[in-house]
Amino acid sequence: MLFREIIGQEATKEQLRRAVREGRIPHAQLFSGISGIGKLQLALAYAQYLNCPNRTSEDSCGTCPTCLQFEHLQHPDLHFVFPIVGSDETCDAFLDQWRAIILNKHYFDLEDWHKALGVETKQSMIYEKESGEILRKLSLKPYGNGYKVMIIWQPEKMNITTSNKLLKILEEPSEKTVFILVSEHPEMLLATIQSRVQAVRVPRLDVKTISAALQHRGIDATRATDIARIANGSYLAALKKSDESEENQQELRDFIALFRDAYTVGVLRDPHKKFESLKRLRQWSMDMADSKVGRERQKHFLQYAQQQVRENYIRNMAQSELNYQMESEREFSVKFAPFIHNGNVEAIMNQLDLAERQIEQNGNAKMIFFDLCLQMIVLIKKAKV
Numbered sequence: 001m002l003f004r005e006i007i008g009q010e011a012t013k014e015q016l017r018r019a020v021r022e023g024r025i026p027h028a029q030l031f032s033g034i035s036g037i038g039k040l041q042l043a044l045a046y047a048q049y050l051n052c053p054n055r056t057s058e059d060s061c062g063t064c065p066t067c068l069q070f071e072h073l074q075h076p077d078l079h080f081v082f083p084i085v086g087s088d089e090t091c092d093a094f095l096d097q098w099r100a101i102i103l104n105k106h107y108f109d110l111e112d113w114h115k116a117l118g119v120e121t122k123q124s125m126i127y128e129k130e131s132g133e134i135l136r137k138l139s140l141k142p143y144g145n146g147y148k149v150m151i152i153w154q155p156e157k158m159n160i161t162t163s164n165k166l167l168k169i170l171e172e173p174s175e176k177t178v179f180i181l182v183s184e185h186p187e188m189l190l191a192t193i194q195s196r197v198q199a200v201r202v203p204r205l206d207v208k209t210i211s212a213a214l215q216h217r218g219i220d221a222t223r224a225t226d227i228a229r230i231a232n233g234s235y236l237a238a239l240k241k242s243d244e245s246e247e248n249q250q251e252l253r254d255f256i257a258l259f260r261d262a263y264t265v266g267v268l269r270d271p272h273k274k275f276e277s278l279k280r281l282r283q284w285s286m287d288m289a290d291s292k293v294g295r296e297r298q299k300h301f302l303q304y305a306q307q308q309v310r311e312n313y314i315r316n317m318a319q320s321e322l323n324y325q326m327e328s329e330r331e332f333s334v335k336f337a338p339f340i341h342n343g344n345v346e347a348i349m350n351q352l353d354l355a356e357r358q359i360e361q362n363g364n365a366k367m368i369f370f371d372l373c374l375q376m377i378v379l380i381k382k383a384k385v
Helices: 010-021 039-051 065-071 091-105 110-117 128-139 160-171 207-216 221-230 235-242 246-266 271-289 295-316 327-339 345-360 365-380
Strands: 028-032 078-081 148-153 177-183 198-201
Touching: 010 039, 010 198, 028 039, 039 065, 039 148, 039 177, 078 091, 078 128, 091 110, 091 128, 110 295, 128 148, 128 160, 207 221, 207 235, 221 235, 246 271, 246 295, 246 327, 246 365, 271 295, 271 365, 295 327, 295 345, 295 365, 345 365
Parallel strands: 028 177, 028 198, 078 148, 148 177
Antiparallel strands: none
16 A cells, blocks of 8 residues: 555654654554544555665655555565454454455444454454464565564454563564554553554544545535534544445434433323333343344444534534534434533433443443433433533
8 A cells, every 4th residue: 555545644654754764663563543544554555665665755666566565465574463253263364354355445443344254243352373373474584675564453352361472572573573553442452562662643534634535435525524524533434424324324213212212211201101111212222232233333333322412412502613413413403402411411421431331341231231221311301500
């Protein structure tokens, strides 16, 4: 991949190019930031730039045999580690799917990766067996005169044994070997690993950059700008928002169902309506906890709910210039926004964030979502401060 093919991130690109030009190449770096901003793309472009024999001050040449091998992700000195399902396997067993998702989608997240593997409802990890493969690959002689590059995507998915073995490798790096860890949650890595890598904080993309990229894909300027604002700095989020899929609409329906029934139980006096809404909330929590939904989609919904609560609070505060929603979301917010105010917004956000963290930690989804329903019943009826 070439630097010029990556959307935005000009400052980070120049930081990486300058390090190569000046010969200051760390043996291990940690590219961190939210999903969908180009971290993996930067890692790929940097790896190619390191190894291109004809690189300029700005980019790889893109035409030499080395660049062509990197373009197809098949250079012998380019290695990958990523989460998989099945402790008896290593990443090499899934390289075809890995190359395909990078080359076809370019920007993707863990949920997309699970879909590519056909394991939407399972949790993936980087298992202990992978550390042996890392050592084996790094022991091989370099194919050319460049660097062996090991890109570890989502290193926070390593278990403790794998993390400790990676730490030992980082402490005794092979000559002309570069590790690039690409993480959304660097705080989940061992502190000792964090201390042995150079941090590269990749920022969110600005609205103008995302909007321009969407317009390049054929989306009209007004809608592109609306989507770019909602995306909160993530080009991947913008791409998913621009696709009016059933999955996107389902998240809004789930959000509406949760808060409508929580309102009915918590605020209305009609006992029959309360009972029926409570039954629906129970069913809602069971549907959300269904194993067919999968942990990644559950987390994605909770993130979406937090974003919608924020937008409704902003609408309630009459700050329309800061309110970023799609038309279908705005229609619901007209009546819902008054119930998100100073008296409950922080507590609601905290409960949604807590549920997300509990799902991430493999908590019991049925208990987590039903408890969330009960908390929303209490919080939706709280008075303004």
